Amino acid sequence: MSDQTLTIVLFLVVVAITVGITIWASRETATTADYYAGGRQFSGFQNGLAVSGDYMSAASFLGISGLISQVGYDGFLYSIGFLVAWLVALLLVAELLRNSGRYTMADQLAYRMRQRSVRTAASVSTVAVSIFYLLAQMVGAGTLVVLLLDVDEGLLKNLVIAGVGALMIFYVTVGGMKGTTWVQIVKAVLLMSGTALVTVLALAEFGFNISEMLGQAAEQSGSGAAFLEPGLAYGATTTAKIDFISLALALVLGTAGLPHILIRFYTVPTARVARTSVQWAITLIGIFYLMTLVLGFGAAALVGTEQIASVDPAGNLASPLLAEAVGGGEGTTGGAVLLALIAAVAFATILAVVAGLTLTSASSVAHDLYANVFRKGRMSESDEVRVARIAAFVIGAVAIGLSILAQDQNIAFLVALAFAVAASANLPSLLYNLFWRRFNTRGATWAIYGGLVSCVGLVIFSPVVSGPVVTTPPLFPDYDWSYFPLSNPGIVSIPLGFFLGWLGTVTSREPEAQERYPELEVRSLTGAGAEGAHH
Amino acid sequence: MAEDISTTKHETYLRIHGSDEFVELRRRFRAFVLPFTIAFMSWYLLYVLMSSFAVDFMSTRVVGNINVGLVFGLLQFASTFLIAAAYSKYANSKLDPLADALLADYDKETGR
Numbered sequence: 001m002s003d004q005t006l007t008i009v010l011f012l013v014v015v016a017i018t019v020g021i022t023i024w025a026s027r028e029t030a031t032t033a034d035y036y037a038g039g040r041q042f043s044g045f046q047n048g049l050a051v052s053g054d055y056m057s058a059a060s061f062l063g064i065s066g067l068i069s070q071v072g073y074d075g076f077l078y079s080i081g082f083l084v085a086w087l088v089a090l091l092l093v094a095e096l097l098r099n100s101g102r103y104t105m106a107d108q109l110a111y112r113m114r115q116r117s118v119r120t121a122a123s124v125s126t127v128a129v130s131i132f133y134l135l136a137q138m139v140g141a142g143t144l145v146v147l148l149l150d151v152d153e154g155l156l157k158n159l160v161i162a163g164v165g166a167l168m169i170f171y172v173t174v175g176g177m178k179g180t181t182w183v184q185i186v187k188a189v190l191l192m193s194g195t196a197l198v199t200v201l202a203l204a205e206f207g208f209n210i211s212e213m214l215g216q217a218a219e220q221s222g223s224g225a226a227f228l229e230p231g232l233a234y235g236a237t238t239t240a241k242i243d244f245i246s247l248a249l250a251l252v253l254g255t256a257g258l259p260h261i262l263i264r265f266y267t268v269p270t271a272r273v274a275r276t277s278v279q280w281a282i283t284l285i286g287i288f289y290l291m292t293l294v295l296g297f298g299a300a301a302l303v304g305t306e307q308i309a310s311v312d313p314a315g316n317l318a319s320p321l322l323a324e325a326v327g328g329g330e331g332t333t334g335g336a337v338l339l340a341l342i343a344a345v346a347f348a349t350i351l352a353v354v355a356g357l358t359l360t361s362a363s364s365v366a367h368d369l370y371a372n373v374f375r376k377g378r379m380s381e382s383d384e385v386r387v388a389r390i391a392a393f394v395i396g397a398v399a400i401g402l403s404i405l406a407q408d409q410n411i412a413f414l415v416a417l418a419f420a421v422a423a424s425a426n427l428p429s430l431l432y433n434l435f436w437r438r439f440n441t442r443g444a445t446w447a448i449y450g451g452l453v454s455c456v457g458l459v460i461f462s463p464v465v466s467g468p469v470v471t472t473p474p475l476f477p478d479y480d481w482s483y484f485p486l487s488n489p490g491i492v493s494i495p496l497g498f499f500l501g502w503l504g505t506v507t508s509r510e511p512e513a514q515e516r517y518p519e520l521e522v523r524s525l526t527g528a529g530a531e532g533a534h535h
Numbered sequence: 536m537a538e539d540i541s542t543t544k545h546e547t548y549l550r551i552h553g554s555d556e557f558v559e560l561r562r563r564f565r566a567f568v569l570p571f572t573i574a575f576m577s578w579y580l581l582y583v584l585m586s587s588f589a590v591d592f593m594s595t596r597v598v599g600n601i602n603v604g605l606v607f608g609l610l611q612f613a614s615t616f617l618i619a620a621a622y623s624k625y626a627n628s629k630l631d632p633l634a635d636a637l638l639a640d641y642d643k644e645t646g647r
């Protein structure tokens with residue numbers, strides 16, 4: 001059996017398992033609580049796994065280890081921001097949101113504000129963040145599978161994108177939140193065990209001596225000791241340094257505003273279980289990022305920085321190539337088996353993340369826009385679930401179309417943009433709403449639209465979209481309207497989002513929003529009146 | 536229009552909001568989350584700024600090929616794990632009992 005056949009067989013096993021689970025999970029999906037929140041019956045450990053499965057995207061798994069294999073220490077900076085961010089979610093958001101919301105990010109704003117305005121704003125931002133993230137994942141999936149199967153591009157890439165999209169639509173329309181959650185749980189288990197296996201094998205090559213691994217990585221990187229020090233990626237100029245600080249802010253503040261993470265807190269019976277979920281997520285995600293450190297430096301040491309870049313310039317294949325090397329090397333059975341295994345893990349990773357994103361957008365379109373803005377809450381639960389399924393289908397189809405159009409573009413920056421919008425538009429409105437009595441509808445909409453528009457606007461005028469090549473080629477290298485020098489808008493847009501939230505609030509009067517705040521406060525801190533589990 | 540609720544529920548919420556137990560619950564909650572949020576954000580920003588502007592210090596070798604920057608990064612992991620564990624312990628012993636009592640009050644008064 002050739003290497004490719006083995007990889008394809010393992011891909012099909014992943015597809016078979018996840019499709020089976022989805023069909024099994026679809027038996028009990030009738031009410032909106034079932035469809036949007038999996039009946040709120042997941043345990044803390046299950047949801048912790050699912051949160052991790054939702055969060056650890058291919059950009060984390062392949063991207064961070066790849067980045068470390070290319071630029072050494074600077075790649076590690078990403079994982080730290082991605083992890084520390086969870087403290088914002090744990091301390092300030094998870095439990096309060098679980099108690100005060102129902103299905104979407106907008107629910108807790110709508111509790112005390114003018115529903116139609118805040119739901120529309122929150123929904124626009126939810127769909128924008130999810131689509132940015134989704135496109136980056138799907139285009140990444142196409143590129144990755146083509147690289148992993150080592151075949152000619154073109155038609156196959158389109159087929160892979162369409163296939164991933166079709167599976168994602170299937171999980172979400174058929175399985176709803178319950179199916180999607182189980183797909184994420186399976187993926188988290190596969191990802192953690194696959195990563196642990198390669199990590200242990202890689203460390204064994206150095207007699208479990210980390211210092212020796214780092215030394216060899218530095219030697220094989222072509223950069224020497226600088227490979228282990230900050231600065232290779234973000235240290236060249238002051239602009240690059242400020243760009244990095246801007247990125248670091250978006251990473252640490254964005255996580256707790258990512259809609260697909262927020263709606264996971266609704267899948268558990270109480271706020272206390274939401275707390276346990278985040279505890280588990282922090283443990284799993286922390287261990288995972290520690291392992292990617294070994295994968296990245298191990299790949300540089302055992303495969304070589306240049307060798308990795310020769311297969312994919314972004315370094316995305318560092319982990320699969322490392323797996324092949326520790327399995328025995330190219331041409332050996334062990335190498336082929338481990339490579340195929342890690343490829344299948346990466347594939348499962350992509351499927352789980354895109355499913356979570358599609359469900360999030362569909363929930364927001366159906367619950368916020370259709371049921372509450374358009375129909376003003378006057379529709380049956382079964383109608384709402386039907387609309388959510390249609391929305392998932394349409395969003396999935398649009399994502400497939402856009403991904404096929406964008407497949408040859410370098411759109412990895414969309415992940416950073418999604419985090420920046422989450423931090424600039426969603427987080428200010430969430431925090432103000434939970435902690436500031438005076439906050440009102442105009443404040444919420446100004447923060448959301450202001451944060452969203454400024455992020456997207458600044459990125460359009462940034463070096464990632466046009467102008468001369470800085471590190472990676474921009475989207476339109478033949479034009480130059482890069483008036484904003486940073487690739488990451490966060491350092492401007494996050495303070496702007498908070499400022500606009502304040503400004504909108506103090507320039508308008510909305511007594512009802514203030515009168516309802518004590519209710520929201522009691523509800524969020526005690527769970528009084530919160531949505532319970534559905535059996 | 537915001538979300539509608541019954542008058543009984545509204546009044547119960549307001550009564551709980553004014554109770555000493557609730558004021559104490561909110562005080563305890565904020566007493567933990569506000570200082571710790573400021574602490575971990577400053578600690579993280581210090582790390583980010585030093586990685587950008589104190590490269591020489593971060594590059595100092597500690598043992599073998601392991602330098603200050605790597606140790607500093609690993610300490611960010613350690614502090615995240617510790618703060619998360621400390622919060623859980625605090626919430627279990629200081630917040631949950633108060634919240635449970637208030638929730639029981641609410642459920643009794645609104646007949647849930």
